[in-house]
Amino acid sequence: MLNAVPLPAVLTLAAALFCIGLFGALSRRNLIGVLMGVELMLNAVNINLVAFWRYFEARYITGQTFAIFIIAVAAAEAAVGLAMVIAVYRHYVTVQADEIDRLRG
């Protein structure tokens, strides 16, 4: 793996995934679609961490540990975020982000 695939290839893949997730998070109308974009971005960051771990310090565990903590925090974020989506849906009977505009003057 180290000789076959250079590090910039993996990092570029992660960057592309991050940009796709950014597009999804910013342009989807559906709140659940927005959360899916955020999940894609978190995955891209994890790919970065694992790639750096593998190429630079494979004998230590710090990189993998960091990735596992990010996965745990992402799971908590998904749970709370989706609970908020359900609460918003109960109140406004819609999950389209641009129809929830009560604060607009």
Added chain:
Amino acid sequence: MEVVVQITFGVIAVFILVAAAMVVSVRNVIHAALWLIACFFGVGALYMLLEAEFLAVVQVLIYVGAVSVLILFAIMLTRQITGEGVRQLTNRWPVVLAIATLLFATVLAPTLINQQWNVPPAPPLGTPEPIAGPAELGRGFVNEFLIQFQVVGVLLTVALIGAIVIAYEERARRRKVLTLAEELELKRLREQTSPTVPAPVEAEPVVQESRSASER
């Protein structure tokens, strides 16, 4: 051997990117969630290729097993999802697309490719490289990362309680909201009985019904 690894990496990369592009572009949100599961699997395969086996298993367990099921449940608990005739992207999506593409093409990709990374040389073929595995990870979680490990436990507990508190609704205030199965059943009945006449507003006490009917 190297060619095999390169081909595998290429296949996984294309799979991940195609799945991610489908996640953000598909009209039907359920299809988007299924493509998201495919993308998670691809990322898990990439971890396996990077020799982080434990992370690959964790990825499949948590993302494919838990997060995607959570997302599917949230989709099924909210309505107006199948997206026929409903716009899925905001009006400003070309701007967002331009921003994301420019970020990748002018900032990220040139920086990553032109950077001198100073990767330490891989050991010669035949000598096994010392790679931290699950045993070292487990030892790290009970030694040097013990406090962080406990804090993550507290965070997960708080998130669990918080999710219940946020989504909880008293029984008295609950109102009738159709599930996806009931909605599709109603739609099928409506199409069977009167294929040409536009759908009447249902007698079900759903606040949104007239509005969604006008949007269709």
